[in-house]
Amino acid sequence: MTDYTVTVEGREFRVSIGADDVVQVREAEGPVQVRTVGNHRFSVMIGPSTYHVVAARQDGQYLLMLDGKHLAASVESERDKLLRTYAREGGGAHHRTEIHAPMPALVVHVEVAVGDEVKPGQGLVILEAMKMENEIKAHQSGIVKEIHVEKGETVEKGALLILLE
């Protein structure tokens, strides 16, 4: 089961995709069934109501058309959302970047040492939460100034993990 926040024309929907493409939308009253019709074409049934949705992914965004209207949507998995929130909050002034834990988790591995030079996208810490490993990555380049956690440690949501400069 993967949880997503889908923003359609500024409105947020919480959608879970389970095994065999079982779809649950928190905002929907009944069950939602999505079937692929063809290239870019989907059938959606919400209870007995049918929708013919056409959708394409373009530049990381979704473009859809339905009932004479174009819709733009973006999708974030719950984990992406947390990672983004904490990366943003941690981004302090003067090139100091604090890396926080996006969720309560077990520190599985610290992939860097103090003094290491890191590049954007490079893994820093692997956290385990909800039986899944999440790699916390650098969003910008820098030097590892401080490491506040070690392997095997449990951290709370928001805990400072690493300081980059």
Place this chain on the structure above:
Amino acid sequence: MRSRHIRKILIANRGEIALRIMRTCREMGVETVAVFSDVDAVAPHVLYADQAFHIGPAPSSRSYLNVEKILDVARHAGADAIHPGYGFLAENPDFARKAREAGMIFIGPPPEAIEAMGDKTEARRIVRASGVPVVPGTEAPLDSEADARAFCAEHGFPVLLKAAAGGGGKGMRIVHASGDLGSAFRGARSEADSAFGDPRIYIEKYLEQPRHIEFQILADNHGNVVHLGERECSIQRRHQKIVEESPSVIVDEELRATMGETAVKAARACGYANAGTIEFLVDGQGNFYFLEMNTRLQVEHPVTEERTGIDLVEQQIRVAAGEHLTVRQESIESRGHAIECRICAEDPDNDFLPSTGTILHLRPAQGPGVREDRGIDEGGEISVYYDSMVSKLVVWAPTRDAAIEKMKRALREYTILGVRSNIPLLLYVMEHPKFREGDFSTHFLDEHFRPGSLNSVSPEAMVAAAAVCALLESRVAERPSPMADGADRRGRHHSSWKMQRIDLMRTRDD
């Protein structure tokens, strides 16, 4: 003029109009020759034609506007006639003349008529001389404020002052009352002087809520001229028509007969032959004034075809071949109501910015009473080189109300991905009470449409959209990572970094 048999026509155009012309050619057993630029090698009009010739690079100045090249191709292909469509070379008298000199039939009016009607001042002079009303105005620039006052005393307010060298609204003033005339006159002169280096200004009567109503003309080379009724094209954005319909709600039988006769008179005045359109502005009191003549087949000609059952392209070809018009004014039967919507790749939510890109998906409207003229398919590209019109959606129904309902239904059926379209705007027009009541002018969009006027879909439809997006996202995440760092072994989750790598790979694969 002796009748000549036309066996093979070169269509000097692209897109929907080239296809539309070729379809009639095929029905008439006439062979078709397409021309194409670099970017149109597999365009629908090329695939449809019997023969096709490359004429140059994408910019139209070096392909679809290249007179010599197109004539060379026509000679080489053995075409005995050229149809210019609309736009490009359709109203270029030089092209019409050279085609004729090369021994080919130009399917359009004589070059002299194109020339006469192409010069707006000359056109006004010619039609006025034959008794066609034009918007009252001075033919010579005003010498003084006193001249302007004399004009207003005769014709009343409001009036429009406009720069002789004009364009783009510079040096233009609308004056509603006598007290404002002096300052407007001085203001317009100084603005015209600084914008164009020419302070001369004209004055004309200003029509406040004008409607754009045009008449379709058919004329042969034997002096027969008929009109096929009107099309109302008042729904415009920046002088670009987006919705056309026939009949007009404000034209009754009597006005139709009067305007139609006047249109025929205007066509005769310039020695017209073939299909043409006389455009009028009509004020709130039913006064109509000649605006201009378009010496070609119009974009919106299907509206007339749907109402009269007459194939205008067929008539053009027959007349050009020297045949007599078989259509008589009394025998034209117009039925029901037709509406055309121009579907364009532009974003009404974003200041009508043109939207370019590849058409990833296109599924047109279908069903009873729906006609679509389109020159692009899935996989085609809306490029910066040509206009942004994707399609012309035309409906016919017995009544105007039924036609509006049919158009709403058709617009909701239409789906297109890859570019943004103005379909939501067209729906806005169809749903607007003022449009429905027939209470509108050429200012309709300026008066009513605001950014944010467009409704979105129902909340439940949004749920459907969200469900599809999440499912697609889960499939993107499931794709094996192209990077050999084993990132995927940690499961289905992904960070934005991995997503970007997948995007890059997909782009390359595409």
